[in-house]
Amino acid sequence: MSGTPAPRRGVPGRLLCHPLGLASALVLGLIVLAVLLAPVLAAQGPGASELRDSFRGPSGGHPFGFDSAGRDVLSRLLYGGRTTLGGAVLSVAVALLLGVPAGLAAGYYGRWFDGVASWVSDLIMALPAMVVLLASRAVLGSTAWVLMVVLGFLVAPAFFRLVRGIVVQVRGELYVDAARVSGLRDARIISRHVLIVVRGPIIIQTALVAGVAIGLQAGLEFLGFGGHDGAPTWGAMLNEAFQNIQRAPLLLLWPGLALGLTSGALVLLAAALPDVLEGRGGSTGRAVRRTAEAPVAPEPAARDERAALLSVRGLAVAYTLPDGSDREVVHGVDLDVRPGEVVGLVGESGSGKTQTAFSVLGLLPEGGRVSRGSVLIEGQEVVGLPERRHRALRGDVVAYVPQEPMSNLDPAFTIGAQLVEPIRCKLGLSRKEAAARALELLRMVEIADPERAFRSYPHQISGGMAQRVLIAGAMSCEPRLLIADEPTTALDVRVQAEILELLRRLQRERDLGVLLVTHNLGVVADLCDRVAVMREGRIVESGTAEQVLHAPADPYTRGLLDAVLDHVPARPAWRPRKANA
Known part of the structure; x- marks a missing residue:
């Protein structure tokens, strides 16, 4: 089949x-x-010796000749x-x-x-x-x-x-x-x-x-x-x-x-x-896997019109368990992101949204692999792509903003060093040019004192500033697609609003396509043009943000919306009970 x-x-x-x-x-x-x-x-035998054969060259039955003792x-x-x-x-x-x-x-x-x-x-x-x-x-x-x-x-x-x-x-x-x-x-x-x-x-x-x-x-x-x-x-x-x-x-x-x-x-x-x-063969192995999986590609969904920036069809992700068996965690996901569009991938923890994002990036954790399906980035198939060619797409075509900003910055290096090195590697700039671009990026993400931030170590800046640094790093090579994985989860409400406004401005100014992975429906309502709702590794509903948030068709989506507490009346004030007389 x-x-x-x-x-x-x-x-x-x-x-x-x-x-x-x-x-x-x-x-x-x-x-x-x-x-x-x-x-x-x-x-x-190795000990058989004839002194008259000492240092004699190769001969019949003795292709390497004889040593000093005639052996x-x-x-x-x-x-x-x-x-x-x-x-x-x-x-x-x-x-x-x-x-x-x-x-x-x-x-x-x-x-x-x-x-x-x-x-x-x-x-x-x-x-x-x-x-x-x-x-x-x-x-x-x-x-x-x-x-x-x-x-x-x-x-x-x-x-x-x-x-x-x-x-x-x-x-x-x-x-x-x-x-x-x-x-x-x-x-x-x-x-x-x-x-x-x-x-x-x-x-x-x-x-x-x-x-x-x-x-x-x-x-x-x-x-x-x-x-x-x-x-x-x-x-x-x-x-x-x-x-x-x-x-x-x-x-x-x-x-x-x-x-x-x-x-x-x-x-x-x-x-x-x-x-x-770990099941990662060389180039020949990848070619064999793609050939074996070729019958999967022409599924009905794959014949639909596909987005020019990111198009996912029939994506399945599987992991190898310790006993050698496989467990599929993402099942047949279809997803599109067009230039200048923000698409929210929504679901509760464990729904498979991050696994889907990592599949697009080619960065699945150890033991994970795309078992079937197709992922096109600007028309190029990336499933089964050699790591060297997949790496070439990261940075200037597709970039990533992770959650937990402080955990994603190396404490041993300054902010400037961590921004400059990828710029030099990807764009081929000199150290001076890369440093100037890094400072420009820090200004772009609205860091008040970019020179000070450039010289600082991660422990010397706040969580909100660290998230801005990660966004600056993601934008350093002018990507066309940005994948943001819960970019505001670890931040307080006020900083969340500032980061969302920053993402909205960058997306608008650069005609950036954004795949926003989140469980926060408030973020979806504020930022997204379209929404895909995931549950247990499957897309259960997709459509425009207005349609999904105001007229959900799937019971799971309605359950997510019902769980939002914005319209719940405040709890009565607590009063101590009087002691019994």
């Missing part, structure tokens, strides 16, 4: 659609496969990979066993264990890894397996801090509280609700730590401080090749190439894994 969303891909399927992740995974897989098949691919380089490279990669696996395993459980317990339970574990973690991270490894070699011997266990102990705090930080944020979520109330044990809650959140970052961290372990191990062996009881390793091969660099410089190439390809593949795979695990 046309409205059926495309099937959700698993991680392997998303990896196939991510060029960077696929290439790095293939390189790493080929290296591991070659190492595992060393007995089949190698012409002789086959390919054989030693393949068997050495077993030792080098095995040491990295051992280090990562030790780090995971120590860091992840400790991070889960510290983040979930807190209290004294969190303090002690964090102190120990900070202490270990302060130790210089190479010095500790050299000292461990002197005490424990030169067996590299032992040194890899020590290295695992040294990198365990990286997993601990990562897991603890995420769990601290997750443990306060409502669904965790609901699990506690339902009677689930802590172990079950951690394994079901918490571990699923941290598994993605753990996988990414594992790839990075494995690359670090390979590099440190090879470095020790290159310096001559490591050893595997005569077994070949890539670091030891580099050491030997360096000693004979004048006679056979090509011997440096093969172990160096093996180390470079393996470490590079791990780093690139770690860079690609966030997109793969």
Whole structure:
């Protein structure tokens, strides 16, 4: 059916659609496969030696030639990979066993264990890894397996801090509280609700730590401080090749190439894994998703006349739940905003109005995605648009004014710095020109002393002034569409009126299209030309402001209007009751 969303891909399927992740995974897989098949691919054992073959070049069955002792380089490279990669696996395993459980317990339970574990973690991270490894070699011997266990102990705090930080944020979520109330044990809650959140970052961290372990191990062996009881390793091969660099410089190439390809593949795979695990494929993946969703576009609503500035048809937004299932929170929304028009998107909290606005901006929170539908901005389809091209629309085509102004300003930077940087980035102005434009914007939004505000930090200005600063930032690159999400919620009544008057003036002077997300019907009556009323993720009524506010057709809209207290008589004055005689 046309409205059926495309099937959700698993991680392997998303990896196939991510060029960077696929290439790095293939390189790493080929290296591991070659190492595992060393007995089949190698012409002789890694220790077999013929002195008459010393430094001999490539020949039949020996494509990489021989080393200084007459041993086959390919054989030693393949068997050495077993030792080098095995040491990295051992280090990562030790780090995971120590860091992840400790991070889960510290983040979930807190209290004294969190303090002690964090102190120990900070202490270990302060130790210089190479010095500790050299000292461990002197005490424990030169067996590299032992040194890899020590290295695992040294990198365990990286997993601990990562897991603890995420769990601290997750443990306060409502669904965790609901699990506690339902009677689930802590172990079950951690394994079901918490571990699923941290598994993605753990996988990414594992790839990075494995690359670090390979590099440190090879470095020790290159310096001559490591050893595997005569077994070949890539670091030891580099050491030997360096000693004979004048006679056979090509011997440096093969172990160096093996180390470079393996470490590079791990780093690139770690860079690609966030997109793969969160369902954000590369350009190929987006093309596949758009193709799969193509049958959804020609719905009856999509054939209607669409607004030139913003046109939304059949928009649905879905989120992936911790158990892997999907939950749709916005269902088939149709919406239009024309140049010079103010459209109010009204509804109670949780109705889906902010999710609709974020879909237009391409800024849905983690786990959210547009599962079907179409969003046109100035005729350009933005659903499935690559982030780089979507970013190009923000600022000079579509801008955003958030609610809670003080939370949206960085306390570490002045107001001027936060206005100047986007202007320089988007418009390419010099610092002096951008500063002059920022001051002009502050005057435009009617800040009495723009120079002082420019030099101030967020904590030095009021909430109303902070909202004006956010409006100035939104208007800095001359956008044609402004999305204002509850722009007056956190302000007192008098400041609300001033901000609304400012928005009205800017909209009128610049022929600006405005999508106003609000639950305040008074704001709608004061500012909006048309209104769309949302309930439980659906538009239940739309029309002109006069029509919707004075002759609502839907019972939900009438209920919202009935809840307004403007016409309710004042409560009688309170009088104390007389004491009983």
